[in-house]
Amino acid sequence: NLSDKLDKAFHILKGHGKITEVNVADTLKEVRRALLDADVNFKIAKDFTARVKDKAIGQDVLTTLQPGQLLVKLVKDELTELMGGDVAGINLSGTPTVILMSGLQGSGKTTFSGKLANYLKTKKGKKPLLVACDIYRPAAINQLHVVGEQVGVEVYSEPENKNPVEIAQNAIKHAKASGLNVVIVDTAGRLAVDQEMMDEIARVHSAIKPQETLFVVDSMTGQDAVNTAKAFNDILNFDGVVLTKLDGDTRGGAALSIKTVVNKPIKFVGTGEKMDALDVFYPVRMAERILGMGDVVSLVERAQEQFNEEEARKLQKKIAKNEFGFDDFLTQIQQVKKMGNMKDLVGMIPGASKAMKDIEIEDDAFKHIEAIIHSMTPGERSKPSIIDVKRKARIAKGSGTKVEQVNQLMKQFDQMSKMMKMMQGPGGKNLMKMMSG
Ligand code: GDP
Ligand code: MG
Numbered sequence: 001n002l003s004d005k006l007d008k009a010f011h012i013l014k015g016h017g018k019i020t021e022v023n024v025a026d027t028l029k030e031v032r033r034a035l036l037d038a039d040v041n042f043k044i045a046k047d048f049t050a051r052v053k054d055k056a057i058g059q060d061v062l063t064t065l066q067p068g069q070l071l072v073k074l075v076k077d078e079l080t081e082l083m084g085g086d087v088a089g090i091n092l093s094g095t096p097t098v099i100l101m102s103g104l105q106g107s108g109k110t111t112f113s114g115k116l117a118n119y120l121k122t123k124k125g126k127k128p129l130l131v132a133c134d135i136y137r138p139a140a141i142n143q144l145h146v147v148g149e150q151v152g153v154e155v156y157s158e159p160e161n162k163n164p165v166e167i168a169q170n171a172i173k174h175a176k177a178s179g180l181n182v183v184i185v186d187t188a189g190r191l192a193v194d195q196e197m198m199d200e201i202a203r204v205h206s207a208i209k210p211q212e213t214l215f216v217v218d219s220m221t222g223q224d225a226v227n228t229a230k231a232f233n234d235i236l237n238f239d240g241v242v243l244t245k246l247d248g249d250t251r252g253g254a255a256l257s258i259k260t261v262v263n264k265p266i267k268f269v270g271t272g273e274k275m276d277a278l279d280v281f282y283p284v285r286m287a288e289r290i291l292g293m294g295d296v297v298s299l300v301e302r303a304q305e306q307f308n309e310e311e312a313r314k315l316q317k318k319i320a321k322n323e324f325g326f327d328d329f330l331t332q333i334q335q336v337k338k339m340g341n342m343k344d345l346v347g348m349i350p351g352a353s354k355a356m357k358d359i360e361i362e363d364d365a366f367k368h369i370e371a372i373i374h375s376m377t378p379g380e381r382s383k384p385s386i387i388d389v390k391r392k393a394r395i396a397k398g399s400g401t402k403v404e405q406v407n408q409l410m411k412q413f414d415q416m417s418k419m420m421k422m423m424q425g426p427g428g429k430n431l432m433k434m435m436s437g
Contacts, residue, residue, distance in 0.1 A: 028053050031075060041226055041257040044082070052078050079287035082256055087282055088240060088265030092124070094211045096175045097182045102201050102232050103216035105189035108244035108270055110140065112216050113186040114147030115270065115278035120182050121153060129180040131171040132157035133164040133204060134188035144186055151275050154180070164188070164200060165207045172208060185210070193231045202235050213238040214267065217254065219246050225254040226261050233262040244270035247277065255286055324417050326373050326381035332416075333366050368401055372409050375399035384413060 028049045035045035055074050091097070099116070101109040113130055120126040130148045132155060134140035141157045148155035156171040168185050175183045187204060190197040205213060215238045217225045232238060241258055246269045259266060266281045315331075318324050373381065375398035380387050387395070387410065396403045 028056075035253070035256065040253040041223070041261065044257050044260050048078060048082060076284075076287045079256070080284045083259050083283040083286055084265040084281075087280065088267050090267060091211045091239065092120075092126070092182070096129075096172065096180060097126075097212070098172060098185065098208050098210040099182065099212045099214065100185045100201075100205060100208065100210040100236075101187055101214055101216055102205075102236055102238060103189055103242075104193070104218075104228055105191050107189060107216045107218045108242070109189060109216045110134070110143050110147060110186050111273065112214075112242050112244060112268070112270055112278070113144065113184050114151050114153075114275050116268070117148070117153040117182075117184055118151035118275045119278050121151065126182045127180045128153050128182040128184055129171060129175045129178075130155045131168060131183060131185045133167050133185055135162055135164055135167070136188050140188070147275070154178075165203050168204050168208045193228060198231070198235050201232075205236055212240065214240050214242050215264070216242045216244060217258065219243045219254045219269075222253055223257075226257050229258045229262050229264075233264065238262075238264060240265050240267035242266075242268045242270065243281070247271040319417075323382070326376055326384060326413065327378075329413055329416065330370065330373050330381075333369060368399070368405055369409055371399040372396075372401055372406055384410065 031052070032045050032049040035048065036042065040048075052074050055078070090099075101113055103109050117128040117130055120128050130144055130153055132141045132144045134144075138159065141159060144157070145155050156167075156174055158167050158170065161167050164187065171185070172183050175181070185204065185208065187201055188197065213236050215229060215232050215236070217229060219225070221228070229241065241262075241264055243255055243258075243266050246255075255266060258264075266283075266286075269279050269281050269286075271277045271279055315324075315328060318328060372395060375395045376387070380391060380395075392403050392406045392410075396406045399406075
C-alpha cells in the first residue's frame with residue numbers, strides 16, 4: 001500500500017546523513033511510484049514530485065541535520081495542499097438547507113445520508129429530514145427508512161410516485177410545514193455513468209436548487225473515481241466530495257487526485273458501516289495518515305469526547321491507592337467500546353494498522369471479558385486477590401467460559417494495573433493528561 005511504499009522511500013533517506021540532489025531524485029522517484037501504485041493520476045503524481053523537488057532544493061536541504069524529516073514535511077505539506085489545504089465546511093444556509101446526494105450505485109449515498117443526518121442532528125443541533133428519491137427499487141426506500149430509524153430522523157417517501165423531482169419538492173414543502181431545517185435528498189445511482197441517470201439528477205438538482213450538492217464516491221475505486229467525479233461535476237458542478245469506505249484496504253489515491261481533477265474539496269470521509277462512522281475531512285490528517293504517521297489527532301479527539309475528565313481523575317486516585325478493581329476495568333472497556341469500532345481506532349494509531357492488518361478484530365472482542373467480570377461478586381471485583389482456584393471455577397461456569405479464559409483475564413488485569421501505576425510516574429503523566437483532555 002501507499003504508506004509502505006513511502007516508508008521505503010523515506011528509508012532510503014534515513015540511511016544517509018545528508019541529502020544530495022541525486023538522492024532527492026531517488027527518493028522522489030520512489031514517492032512518485034508510490035503515488036502511481038495508489039492509482040493517483042499520472043500527471044498529478046508527476047507535478048507533485050516536481051513541486052516537492054523544487055521546494056526541497058530551494059530550501060537548501062543539503063545542510064539540514066535531519067534531511068529525511070524535512071523531506072517528509074515537504075511531502076506532507078504538498079500532499080495537504082493537493083487535497084485542499086484548509087478544512088472545507090458545509091453550507092447550512094437556507095430555510096430549510098437542502099443537501100443533494102449524487103454518485104454511483106453502491107458508493108454509499110444512502111449510508112452517508114443517514115450518517116450526515118445523525119451528525120447534523122447530534123453535533124449541529126439541526127432537525128433533518130431524509131428524502132427517498134431512489135424510486136427504482138422498493139428496497140432502496142426501505143433501506144433509507146431503516147437508516148432513518150437508526151438515527152431517529154424522519155424519512156419522507158412516496159412509494160407510488162415515480163417522479164423524483166416531485167418527491168423532492170414535496171419533501172421540502174413537508175419540511176417547511178413541520179419545522180425541519182435540513183432536507184437531505186438521497187438519490188438513485190447506476191453501476192456506471194449513464195445518460196438517463198445524469199439527466200434525472202440534473203432535473204432534481206435544478207428543481208430544488210440545493211445549498212450543498214455532494215458527490216459520494218467509494219475510495220476503493222481508484223482511478224475510476226476520478227472519471228466518475230469528472231462526469232458528475234460536469235453536470236452538477238457539485239460543492240464537495242464524500243470519500244466513503246476509507247476503513248477498508250483502501251488505496252488512498254482517490255483522495256489525492258479527485259480534488260485536483262475537479263477542484264472541489266473533500267468534505268467528509270466514511271470509515272465504517274455504522275451511523276457514527278463519519279469524519280470531517282482534514283487534509284493535513286489525511287496526508288499524515290497516507291504517510292503512515294497515523295491519524296493521531298482524530299484518535300485523541302475521539303478519546304476526549306468519550307473520556308470524562310472527572311472519571312479520569314477518580315480513576316487516577318484509585319490507581320494511586322491500589323484500589324483499581326474489576327469494576328473499573330469494566331468501565332474502561334466500556335469507554336473503549338464507546339470510542340467506536342476497534343478497527344477504526346487501530347487504523348488511527350501510527351504503525352499499528354500495519355502490525356494488526358492480518359488480525360481480525362471483532363466488535364465484540366470484549367464479550368467474554370464482560371461475561372467473566374459480570375460473574376464475579378462485588379467483593380471479588382474490588383479485591384481481585386481473593387479469587388482463588390475454587391472461585392475461578394465458579395466464575396468460569398457462571399460466565400460460560402473456561403478457567404483458562406478466567407486466568408488469562410486475571411493476568412491481563414494484573415498487567416493493566418501495573419501499567420496504569422507506571423503511567424502515573426513521571427513519564428506517564430502526559431498520557432493521562434492527554435486522555436483526560
Ligand atoms: P448507495 O447505493 O450509494 O446508496 O450505497 P449504500 O449506502 O447502500 O452503500 C453500499 C454498501 O456500502 C452498503 O453495504 C454499505 O453498508 C456500505 N458502506 C457505505 N459506506 C461505507 C463506509 O464508509 N465503510 C464501509 N466499510 N462500508 C460502507
Ligand atoms: Mg442508495
